Amino acid sequence: xxxxxHRQHPLWFAFILHRLSGLALALFxxxxxxxxxxxxxxxxxxxxxxxxxxxxxVKFAEFGLVFLLAVHIFxxxxxxxxxxxxxxxxxxxxxxxxxxxxxxxxVGFFLRAI
Amino acid sequence: xxxxxxxLEVTVWRGREAAGSYQRFSVPxxxxxxxxxxxxxxxxxxxxxxSYRYACRVxxxxxxxxxxxxxPRWTCxxxxxxxxxxDRLEVGPLRNLPVxxxxxxDMDPFFDKWVAAEGVFHPExxxxxxxxxxxxxxxxxxxxxxxxxxxxxxVCYASCDxxxxxxxxxxxxxxxxAWTLYNDQRDGxxxxxxxxxxGSGGCHNCHSQGSCTLYCPNELDPLGSIAGLKRATVxxxxxxxx
Amino acid sequence: MLTLRxxxxxRLSALVMAPLTLGHIATMIYAIQGxxxxxEILSRTRGSVVWMLFxxxxxxxxxxxxxxxxxxxxxxxxxxxGRRLDALTLTIGLVLLVMGxxxxxxxTAP
Numbered sequence: 001x002x003x004x005x006h007r008q009h010p011l012w013f014a015f016i017l018h019r020l021s022g023l024a025l026a027l028f029x030x031x032x033x034x035x036x037x038x039x040x041x042x043x044x045x046x047x048x049x050x051x052x053x054x055x056x057x058v059k060f061a062e063f064g065l066v067f068l069l070a071v072h073i074f075x076x077x078x079x080x081x082x083x084x085x086x087x088x089x090x091x092x093x094x095x096x097x098x099x100x101x102x103x104x105x106x107v108g109f110f111l112r113a114i
Numbered sequence: 115x116x117x118x119x120x121x122l123e124v125t126v127w128r129g130r131e132a133a134g135s136y137q138r139f140s141v142p143x144x145x146x147x148x149x150x151x152x153x154x155x156x157x158x159x160x161x162x163x164x165s166y167r168y169a170c171r172v173x174x175x176x177x178x179x180x181x182x183x184x185x186p187r188w189t190c191x192x193x194x195x196x197x198x199x200x201d202r203l204e205v206g207p208l209r210n211l212p213v214x215x216x217x218x219x220d221m222d223p224f225f226d227k228w229v230a231a232e233g234v235f236h237p238e239x240x241x242x243x244x245x246x247x248x249x250x251x252x253x254x255x256x257x258x259x260x261x262x263x264x265x266x267x268x269v270c271y272a273s274c275d276x277x278x279x280x281x282x283x284x285x286x287x288x289x290x291x292a293w294t295l296y297n298d299q300r301d302g303x304x305x306x307x308x309x310x311x312x313g314s315g316g317c318h319n320c321h322s323q324g325s326c327t328l329y330c331p332n333e334l335d336p337l338g339s340i341a342g343l344k345r346a347t348v349x350x351x352x353x354x355x356x
Numbered sequence: 357m358l359t360l361r362x363x364x365x366x367r368l369s370a371l372v373m374a375p376l377t378l379g380h381i382a383t384m385i386y387a388i389q390g391x392x393x394x395x396e397i398l399s400r401t402r403g404s405v406v407w408m409l410f411x412x413x414x415x416x417x418x419x420x421x422x423x424x425x426x427x428x429x430x431x432x433x434x435x436x437x438g439r440r441l442d443a444l445t446l447t448i449g450l451v452l453l454v455m456g457x458x459x460x461x462x463x464t465a466p
Contacts, residue, residue, distance in 0.1 A: 005184025006209075006273050011324035011337075019321075023429060026422040029452060036459035039398055046394040066381060073377055076370050082322055083341045083367075084348075279432030280357060318363035319428075347360050348367075 018075040021068040028065065074103075119143040120201050122194065124152055126164065127206040131213040136204065137161075149182050149189040149197065153205060153217065166217035173331065176265030179272070180217050181206040186272040188331040208272035210285075224268050224287070231284045232310035233291035238302030246300055258297035261290050261339050263332050270326035270336050282315030286326035286336035289317050293339035296346060308347050317343040357431040357441060362424055369421040376414045403466035411464065415456030423449030 007016075038046040081095070122143050125136040139156050150168055157164040168178035173191040180189050182197050183204050194203065211219035228234070239246070248255055270286040271277055277285050284292075289311060296307045311317045317340045326336040349355070358366075387397060401407045427445040430436055436444070 006186065006325060006329070007275070007323075009325070009328050011322065011328070012275075015321050015323045019429065022422075022425050026426055029418065029422060030455055033452070033455035033459040037455070037462045039394060039459075039462040041462070043394050043398075050394060066384075069377060069381065073374060077374065079322055080367065080370065083344050086342065086345065276432075282357075312360040314357055314359055316359070318358045318360055344363070348364060351360060351364060 014075060014078065017071055018079070021072040021075070024068050025065075025072060122152060122198065122203055123201050124156065124203045124205065126153070126156060126217070127213075128164075128216055130215060134213070136206070143194070143201075147194045149180070149187065149192045149194060149203070149205065150178055152194060152203065153180075153189065164217070165215045174265060176267035179208055179267040179269045181208060181272065186269040186329050188267055188269060191331065208268055210272050210274065210277045211268065219268075221268060224271055224285070225266075227284045227288040227315075228266075228291055230310065230315075231288035231292040232303065232307045233288050233295065235295060235298070236301050236303035236306065239300075248299060252299075254297045254299055257342070258294045261294040261334055261336075264290060264334060265332060267331065269329050269331055273325035273329045275323055275325065276319055276321050280315065280319055283319050284311065284315050284317070286320075286340065289320075289343060290326075290334065290336040290339040292317075293342050296343070305350075308343075308350055311343050312347050317347070320344075357437065358424075358428060362427075365420055366424045369417040369424075372413065372417045373421065376410065376417070379410070380414065398463065401463045404464055408460060408464040411460045412457070415453065415460055419449050419452040419456060422452055 035046065035049055038049065081092075120143065122141045124139045124141050126139060128134055128137045139160050141152050141155050141160075144151070150171065153164070153166050154168075157166070166178070166180070168190060169175040171178075171190045173188055176188070178189045179186060181187075181204075182189065182192060183199055183202075185197075186208055187197065189205075197203070205217065207213045207217050207219045211221065211224060214220050250256075250259075264287060266287065268287065270290075274283075274286055277283050292307050292311050295301045296304050301307070320337075320340045322337060322341070324337045327334070327338070330336065423445050426448055427441060430444065431441055
């Protein structure tokens with residue numbers, strides 16, 4: 001698939017990433033709700049499902065899900081900041097740097113902790 | 115004449131939107147040649163029936179915008195050397211507007227939306243009132259000044275995918291204009307502007323893709339202006355009149 | 357197709373969800389340490405008012421947010437407008453809300 005020339009810039013890619021991750025998460029929601037509701041109606045089915053969720057492929061899918069969630073959250077915070085805070089370009093760069101640095105730090109810390 | 119350079123292979127959109135196609139022309143390449151020069155050469159030397167629009171040729175009138183190699187450009191100030199791919203140049207009409215013929219689009223929807231966004235000055239004084247001084251350094255005026263050099267070329271409107279997806283959307287130029295008027299202390303209906311940009315085609319539909327700001331030939335920031343309108347409308351909804 | 361009101365609902369639900377989602381992810385990472393079993397999860401959540409409120413507000417926010425988000429995608433992709441679009445938005449929101457509340461009840465009811 002070729003991306004049309006007028007779309008080839010970072011903010012458009014940020015947009016499409018936000019839209020696709022949001023769409024995927026919205027489609028996943030009913031499934032998630034259904035599985036959690038099993039806890040009441042059919043606990044043995046839920047356990048069966050959770051057992052199945054240990055499979056590597058499903059683990060990978062889970063990773064994908066958390067990744068989508070992270071993409072959507074940080075993309076969304078970016079949007080909120082862009083829309084609600086009338087910052088100058090310099091302030092934006094500083095804020096983005098601060099956020100990514102603190103994010104890197106906390107992820108590093110977190111990976112050590114588990 | 116061609117300074118030893120190879121001819122340009124130019125494909126130009128001919129006809130209307132539905133019944134049209136790209137036609138090929140070979141155009142001699144020159145130094146410091148603009149895309150408008152190329153189009154004018156074709157019309158004068160190859161096919162006099164080619165329709166396109168231009169007036170000032172110096173980037174002031176905003177009438178010569180076209181789609182060049184897939185991106186919206188003001189053609190009179192766009193050098194061929196900057197946008198050419200090999201020897202190839204594809205020139206089409208602007209997106210998101212009805213094509214009248216060849217490279218000329220119908221600008222009516224674009225200007226209708228200026229009016230729909232209340233992008234018109236609302237005077238409240240008469241000639242008998244004293245002239246109201248506007249301090250150029252006031253915060254409001256500085257914000258307004260950032261957006262007023264718009265030449266209505268519709269490059270932003272053509273670049274905007276939100277307009278493509280939602281034909282009711284007012285678009286970056288009209289909303290940018292509304293924002294500059296909202297920040298004009300002399301305007302008599304600033305509330306009316308916020309109402310006009312809060313409807314189903316209003317500023318809240320913008321997805322912040324930023325193509326408008328990226329392609330604006332005058333380096334204005336409609337994306338920032340639209341964000342300003344979003345803030346102003348939200349502030350008013352919370353009872354914090356700006 | 358997005359009016360000021362829908363826009364504000366979309367942004368407010370996003371603001372509510374930002375901390376809730378981070379809390380949810382942290383909980384998940386904590387919960388899956390040493391495997392995941394239904395009993396283990398339920399023993400901790402059943403009868404807990406805090407978890408019920410946490411996930412209850414999460415479900416309300418996400419139903420609003422997803423319904424409005426899908427509304428925009430549907431409108432822009434399939435050129436749907438007007439009453440049909442409103443009805444579809446409402447349906448999506450209600451289905452998500454009911455399914456979500458069922459799940460919250462299943463996990464946190466005493």
